[in-house]
Amino acid sequence: MSGPGPGPVRLEVIALDGIPEVHPGDDLASLVGDALERTAGALPLRPDDVIVVTQKVVSKAEGAFVDLATIEPRPEAVAYAARWDRDARQVEVVLRQAVRVVRMDHGVVIVETRHGFILANGGVDASNVGSASGGVVLLLPDDPDASARAIRDAVGRRFGSVPGVVVSDSLGRPWRFGIMDLAIGVAGFRPLEDLRGTVDADGRSMSATIRAVADEIASAAELVLGKTARRPVALVRGASPPAGVGSGISDVLMPPELDLFR
Amino acid sequence: MSGPGPGPVRLEVIALDGIPEVHPGDDLASLVGDALERTAGALPLRPDDVIVVTQKVVSKAEGAFVDLATIEPRPEAVAYAARWDRDARQVEVVLRQAVRVVRMDHGVVIVETRHGFILANGGVDASNVGSASGGVVLLLPDDPDASARAIRDAVGRRFGSVPGVVVSDSLGRPWRFGIMDLAIGVAGFRPLEDLRGTVDADGRSMSATIRAVADEIASAAELVLGKTARRPVALVRGASPPAGVGSGISDVLMPPELDLFR
Numbered sequence: 472m473s474g475p476g477p478g479p480v481r482l483e484v485i486a487l488d489g490i491p492e493v494h495p496g497d498d499l500a501s502l503v504g505d506a507l508e509r510t511a512g513a514l515p516l517r518p519d520d521v522i523v524v525t526q527k528v529v530s531k532a533e534g535a536f537v538d539l540a541t542i543e544p545r546p547e548a549v550a551y552a553a554r555w556d557r558d559a560r561q562v563e564v565v566l567r568q569a570v571r572v573v574r575m576d577h578g579v580v581i582v583e584t585r586h587g588f589i590l591a592n593g594g595v596d597a598s599n600v601g602s603a604s605g606g607v608v609l610l611l612p613d614d615p616d617a618s619a620r621a622i623r624d625a626v627g628r629r630f631g632s633v634p635g636v637v638v639s640d641s642l643g644r645p646w647r648f649g650i651m652d653l654a655i656g657v658a659g660f661r662p663l664e665d666l667r668g669t670v671d672a673d674g675r676s677m678s679a680t681i682r683a684v685a686d687e688i689a690s691a692a693e694l695v696l697g698k699t700a701r702r703p704v705a706l707v708r709g710a711s712p713p714a715g716v717g718s719g720i721s722d723v724l725m726p727p728e729l730d731l732f733r
Numbered sequence: 734m735s736g737p738g739p740g741p742v743r744l745e746v747i748a749l750d751g752i753p754e755v756h757p758g759d760d761l762a763s764l765v766g767d768a769l770e771r772t773a774g775a776l777p778l779r780p781d782d783v784i785v786v787t788q789k790v791v792s793k794a795e796g797a798f799v800d801l802a803t804i805e806p807r808p809e810a811v812a813y814a815a816r817w818d819r820d821a822r823q824v825e826v827v828l829r830q831a832v833r834v835v836r837m838d839h840g841v842v843i844v845e846t847r848h849g850f851i852l853a854n855g856g857v858d859a860s861n862v863g864s865a866s867g868g869v870v871l872l873l874p875d876d877p878d879a880s881a882r883a884i885r886d887a888v889g890r891r892f893g894s895v896p897g898v899v900v901s902d903s904l905g906r907p908w909r910f911g912i913m914d915l916a917i918g919v920a921g922f923r924p925l926e927d928l929r930g931t932v933d934a935d936g937r938s939m940s941a942t943i944r945a946v947a948d949e950i951a952s953a954a955e956l957v958l959g960k961t962a963r964r965p966v967a968l969v970r971g972a973s974p975p976a977g978v979g980s981g982i983s984d985v986l987m988p989p990e991l992d993l994f995r
Contacts, residue, residue, distance in 0.1 A: 480747075480748040480957045480964065481745065481746065481747050481748070481957065482745070482746040482953065482956050482957050483743065483744070483745055483746075484743065484744040484745075484746075484953070484971075485742075485743050486742040486743070574993040574994075576993055577991065577993070579993070581993065589907075589908045598942070641942075644906060644907075645851075645906075645907055645987075645992065645993065645994035646851045646986070646987050646992060646994065647915075647945065647948070647985050647986065647987060648925055648943055648945070648984070648985055648986075648987055649924075649925045649943045649944060649945030649946075649948065649985060650942065650943065650944060650945060651944075651945045651948055651949055651952070652949070653909075662911075663910055663911045680860070680903075680912065681910055681911045681912065682911055682912060682913075682955070682959075683909065683910070683911030683912060683913045684911075684956070686909070686911065686913055686952070687913055687914070687952040687953070687955055687956050688956065690913070690948070690949040690952035690953060691744065691746070691949070691952060691953035691956060693944070693949055694744050694946070694949050694950065694953060694971075694972045695742045695743065695744050695971070697944075702742065709746075709956075709957070710956045722910070723909050723910055723911060724908070724909065724910075725907075725908050725909060725910055729839065730907065730908060731836040731838055731839070731841070731843065731907065732836075732907035732908065732994050
């Protein structure tokens with residue numbers, strides 16, 4: 472019962488070097504491939520490598536910008552913005568992302584997006600979007616799983632080894648200060664590892680253990696990507712996430728009937 | 734604007750080898766030190782290394798067990814357990830951890846503990862607690878920051894280099910399936926990195942960016958620790974968390990007036 476396990480288990484997270492400023496229409500998969508070639512030790516890819524790409528560059532490449540000058544805020548957005556010292560056009564854009572408003576207080580608007588994510592400000596991003604004027608915001612990718620798949624397929628074709636891909640975003644959470652990076656898109660592996668039915672080290676069944684592997688991979692990547700550096704892509708090596716081509720981020724989303732915090 | 738940043742940024746996570754089964758009264762800091770010596774590449778420690786120790790072994794060393802045979806469940810616990818096919822004595826133990834019941838539905842009891850954590854089942858743990866009989870559960874450490882500090886101090890004395898320490902626990906979350914490891918105790922660094930007031934790559938202020946560094950470090954560690962292996966301690970190298978001796982996990986906890994999900 473007390474013996475050590477097999478040899479050391481290691482995980483390595485490498486920030487890829489030299490991703491340039493990304494613009495609408497750029498071939499992001501090619502930029503990621505170039506950065507893999509440029510980064511010492513990244514190649515050859517291993518079968519269980521995971522490439523983590525931040526939402527911001529995915530959205531930029533896909534041109535998911537909104538020019539606030541084109542936005543006519545509804546009266547509710549104007550009133551809320553005035554009360555909490557926000558930009559009414561930004562509030563309007565957030566409300567347009569919502570299939571449901573979860574909470575609207577303290578200047579925050581927490582919405583459920585059409586993807587099924589519950590996000591402060593609907594994932595709408597006004598920082599680091601490539602405009603010093605503040606007149607532009609960036610939306611989430613249309614289909615983050617598809618964005619991840621496109622990168623996975625192109626990188627796989629180029630290097631002959633097919634990595635997992637995560638599209639990550641920085642999310643707040645109830646009860647705790649601070650944002651963490653979590654997965655909003657996934658390709659090539661299952662975002663949850665289900666250990667129910669397996670037996671723990673004491674021979675008891677692990678009834679409640681479903682690990683949010685994709686989210687933990689996104690968080691590990693954030694530690695090298697940070698927020699200010701122009702480093703939007705990381706390689707996570709050694710996480711060995713569960714195989715599962717065809718899975719998607721919807722595996723992670725809790726259906727309304729199990730959601731105790733609607 | 735588009736040049737690459739400084740050289741590659743790397744993070745390494747190393748599962749320590751050879752932590753034995755931990756029992757009440759064991760000197761956990763010595764066991765961690767022995768494991769650091771046993772694990773290839775762990776020593777010498779670097780000033781910004783962080784040692785992540787899972788709650789389970791901290792609680793075991795501190796003897797935070799409850800023998801369910803000694804527990805008399807209140808009527809509310811009996812009724813709830815019967816409805817959701819749970820052990821009434823376990824429900825009773827969970828309720829005794831609560832300063833406030835946040836939600837009680839679907840067989841789950843989400844409580845605020847006296848530490849200020851909001852946790853499913855109050856952090857009470859019935860798996861992997863070293864008993865195949867199921868008659869024993871494990872509580873959270875009394876003061877996880879103090880547990881982390883004790884390990885930090887002892888490891889620092891032994892090796893002459895003082896690492897950060899995180900005590901981690903596996904937590905569920907609203908809206909998403911799956912558990913992630915987060916920090917419940919911290920020593921030697923600030924659990925939040927506050928980037929407000931810094932300027933992003935476009936010259937705009939990053940108004941909403943407070944990074945939950947300790948939580949991300951705990952999540953990264955979980956990727957090598959997993960749930961079934963007897964690997965309760967990891968070394969995270971390269972995260973460079975913000976200095977801050979004297980900080981504690983309470984920095985992370987949101988006060989009631991900002992909590993939109995009470």
